[in-house]
Amino acid sequence: MALGYFPKLYPDELLCSAVARYRVHTMASFHRHVNKELYYNKDRYTSVALPHNLTLLHEQIGQFVGMSPRELAYNATLFPYYAAFRDENSRNQLLKSMLEIHRRYEFKACSNIQLKIIKICPDCFTEDTKRFGEAYWHRTHQLDCVHFCTVHLTPLIKAITRYGGCTPLEPLLPITKTKKYLPYLSETSKQRLLEISELATAYLEKRTISNETLLPKSRLNEFRKLYSIIGGRLNIKKLRKEFINFFGEQAIEILELQIDLKYQSEDWLDKIFSSRQKLLPHKRIAFEIFSKNYVLPRTKYMRSIGYIHDGLTHRAWRCQNPAAEHFGQKVITNVYVSTSFKINDSIVFKCSCGFTFRVKSSKWNRREEPNIEEVCEYGAVFIQKVRKLYHEGMGICHIADKFNAHKDTISRLIRRDYKILDGKTNPDVYEAIAVAKRIRKARTLALKASFPSYEMQDKEMAERIWTAASSITMQIPSVKITARRLLEVSKIEIDALVANPHFPRALSAILNAVEPYTAFFKRQRQQNLHNNL
Structure with a gap:
């Protein structure tokens, strides 16, 4: 029996929302009656994310909505979002499972996504009521990683519904109970959640096209510049730490990114560049925002080790050995940048007197004279001067104050069994x-x-x-x-x-x-x- 009426779809409305409004408009007592009218079976219903049996449903409502079954999947469901990072074969299989007519025992075998919570925007609710006379469920609000309305930039609230199992989503009415689920957010967490909401909405509305072969493999070279360690492997611990600092613990917990904040076990970031790693859309979106807004701007202005070394050896640097005659004079030309510079961030200076020290590149602007971070080797000149002063009767504490060193270091240098380790002067x-x-x-x-x-x-x-x-x-x-x-x-x-x-x-x-x-x-x-x- 053909239907005589079905409501038209509003902008950004879910297909299940239109079905729920149809039940209100026809004053149907039970949702099973509506299911039998639309699907010829009382056990079939329209789910929120990826509804099935769209071809069968289109036979009843096609003349009212003015869309083909394929257009319904793209414009009235969450299919574009979940298919954004799939390859063409997997995308076609998912679309085919939504369009085909499934029997009752085949329904559970078909892939379906159950949303944990149903969300609404209070401002959208008010505007829809004024404009159309009734409110409806928006597609963009139901994405798992969207927690802010991209139109009003307000946090979403949770709608208390009976949706789940075999119970379809009820209509959005003024009597629908709501509840706030987001805690008080810091400015960083709020900004990150807004960025993720906007990007996820762009994928849903097909304003951004993703190629699964480009992310994250295409960014591997950029990540190697920032997180590479000895052997060409990535420093995952540093990557995970900066990922957490970028999003904030609040945003990571709300987005359910499942990252070990104590760095004690492996997570999806450890295998992010693996060809076998298949990430959920919200993790792919979070990683894309991190790479675009954090990694790429930093790698753009990074300098190579050779560039840093050439910039340091074009001039002479002051000797920091207080026991040398040329103390404070620009005589140091032997500057060494370690091959593990990206890890320890160290630059080693070696003077002709044997005094060798290292500095942290991040704590030095390379224009002023460097401040000693650690002394690698004091050298023969420093040790002989210390021993001479000690034999002349000067106390260890006075020698330590004179050369700005620790008294234990002076005690170690004046021992007879102490030898100058030439190995330490070699970087x-x-x-x-x-x-x-x-x-x-x-x-x-x-x-x-x-x-x-x-x-x-x-x-x-x-x-x-x-x-x-x-x-x-x-x-x-x-x-x-x-x-x-x-x-x-x-x-x-x-x-x-x-x-x-x-x-x-x-x-x-x-x-x-x-x-x-x-x-x-x-x-x-x-x-x-x-x-x-």
Whole structure:
């Protein structure tokens, strides 16, 4: 039996809202009666997000709404939003499932999205009532990541309905109960929620077209500029920290982005650039806003390590050694920018007197003289001057005040067994010492926790490390077994071990296989004797 009436769709109205208004206009007592009139079956109903059986429904209401079944899916449902980041094949399958006629037992097998809450905008409610004489449910308000009305810029409120299960959405009436669900928001959280609401609305209204092959893979090079670490891997911990600071904990909790705020477990950001990672639309939108508004503006003005090094070596810098005769004179030309500059942000200055210190690039504008962040090596001139003053009778505290150093440092320098470590004055060796510290710290964390799922991989890495150690000992001429050399020979990236300390055996194997200088010199002498014979 054909229908004699069906209400026309209002601007930005959901299809289920028009069905709910039809029930009010026809004064139907039960929603099952409406379902039987529209679908010829009392158990079929019009859901909010992705309604099914649109071809069957179109046979009844097509002449009143003036749209084809496909146009209904694009203009009266949330299909454009959920299909925005799908490939063409998956998008066509989703559309086909909405258009086809499903039997009762096939309905549950068809993909359907149930919204947790139904939202309305109080200002839109008032305007719709004045303009059309009745209010209705807006499409843009029902997106899972939209919490602000993009027209009035006001927070949405929750409508208390019985929608869910097999119960369709009831009409929006003046007697509909509402409730505020958003807490008091900071300005940062409010701004981020507004940005996400506007972008999600643009995807729903097809004002922004997304290509799933472009995000986030196309941004990988930009992220490497800002978050790359040794081995070309991304510093996910820093990425996660800045992502949280950008959105704020309030916005992350409201958007249900499921990010570990304590950095103790993996989340979707750890595999954001994986080809197998399939993100929900609200996570893709949040990541797109983060990359456009935070990452890209910073990578645009980033300078390479070579550019920084060239800018520092074109002039001489003042010596910071208070014991040297040329103290305060511009004699330093040996400036070293570490290969891990993006991690430790350090620039090392080495004077001809042996005094070596490093500074933080972020705390220095590169125009004024640098302030010492840490002394890497004091050098022979400083140590001899300290020992001379001590033998002349000056106290340790007075020497420390004279050279602006700690008294424990002066006590350590005047000891007879203290030797000038030339290795520390070499920035490459200094970086190797930092790598060893990272490995020790990671092993401590790995021994405290237990990761059974990584046990097999841990054993395999440990075997590869011991094999690499035995192969290094066979090299001619002799070379010292270091942590970095072990990782290079075994083809294991340091960040695979340190970023996620799940491999206690492998970390212990590196620390046990590293060769001290005494053992290396002994092995070198034995190999030289063997070669002479």
